[in-house]
């Protein structure tokens with residue numbers, strides 16, 4: 001039972017909540033205490049990219065809930081749902097925060113933890129009618145964001161954004177956050193979720209946090225741990241390709257053909273890398289552009305390596 005004042009734990013670990021009933025009790029107490037709540041949805045296997053989202057939430061919200069849930073409905077039957085890393089105890093330890101994070105703490109009632117709550121629901125509590133990755137066998141309510149889900153990532157993963165929109169809606173309904181935090185690394189997801197919030201009139205503000213990278217530029221990602229030692233170096237080919245196009249853009253190039261040629265050249269030179277797609281899209285409609293106009297563009301792509309599929313993007317004269 002969570003008491004009225006027990007909004008964050010006394011030890012340097014966040015409260016771990018599994019059940020909807022406990023979450024609702026915690027949320028009611030937060031409301032009665034007049035605290036704002038930030039939510040960071042993740043699938044766990046946390047890395048510094050996730051922690052930077054949590055740190056950002058910490059600077060603008062009194063209390064921070066990190067959701068850790070590997071959502072089956074955003075995986076196709078042939079994808080890596082079963083292999084996806086599940087490291088809950090390690091994740092909780094990371095969210096305990098470092099001394100440096102404790103010094104940055106903004107909420108007087110908190111304990112120095114990066115997060116106040118880890119919400120790790122069971123499949124049964126999120127999908128009361130059950131959940132399978134086989135779409136024709138799915139039951140219950142699902143959410144689709146039309147017009148923004150079929151292109152780019154949606155070509156290879158046609159099921160993906162329906163799963164994301166569904167779970168994000170459920171998590172917002174459960175946690176009832178004032179603010180939600182998403183990473184620019186998943187740029188199309190940011191565009192889809194913004195549209196979801198606007199179209200379903202969800203009472204929440206969204207913040208997009210810039211991509212956290214390894215020293216050589218590789219975007220941090222839970223799936224980077226699938227890479228073998230030989231694959232790690234060529235894995236930066238996508239980032240290098242996007243950077244080449246970005247440099248040309250900053251020098252004044254606006255033509256798709258020229259930007260794509262530069263990016264493609266970088267990727268074809270890398271061993272063990274095959275290009276799945278490169279996109280130069282309008283930042284709100286996600287329509288492919290022949291030329292970059294005054295709204296700017298998202299340049300993004302996906303590569304396949306023997307052990308992992310990786311995505312990345314850069315923003316050319318726009319924000320998400």
Ligand SMILES: Nc1ncnc2c1ncn2[C@@H]1O[C@H](COP(=O)(O)OP(=O)(O)OP(=O)(O)O)[C@@H](O)[C@H]1O
Nearest residue numbers: 042043044049182183185186211212220221222223
């Ligand atoms: N390097 C990063 N920088 C900023 N945000 C990130 C980064 N990696 C992930 N995020 C964000 O963290 C949130 C949770 O993402 P998720 O748990 O899927 O992690 P991931 O590393 O993207 O995993 P995966 O490898 O499965 O794509 C998303 O909003 C995502 O955009």
Ligand SMILES: CC(C)(CO)[C@@H](O)C(=O)[O-]
Nearest residue numbers: 041042043071164167186
């Ligand atoms: C937003 C999200 C947590 C929904 O499962 C997931 O798509 C992710 O981690 O980016």
Ligand code: BAL
Nearest residue numbers: 043074075160186189
């Ligand atoms: N960050 C994206 C989650 C996924 O690929 O399922």
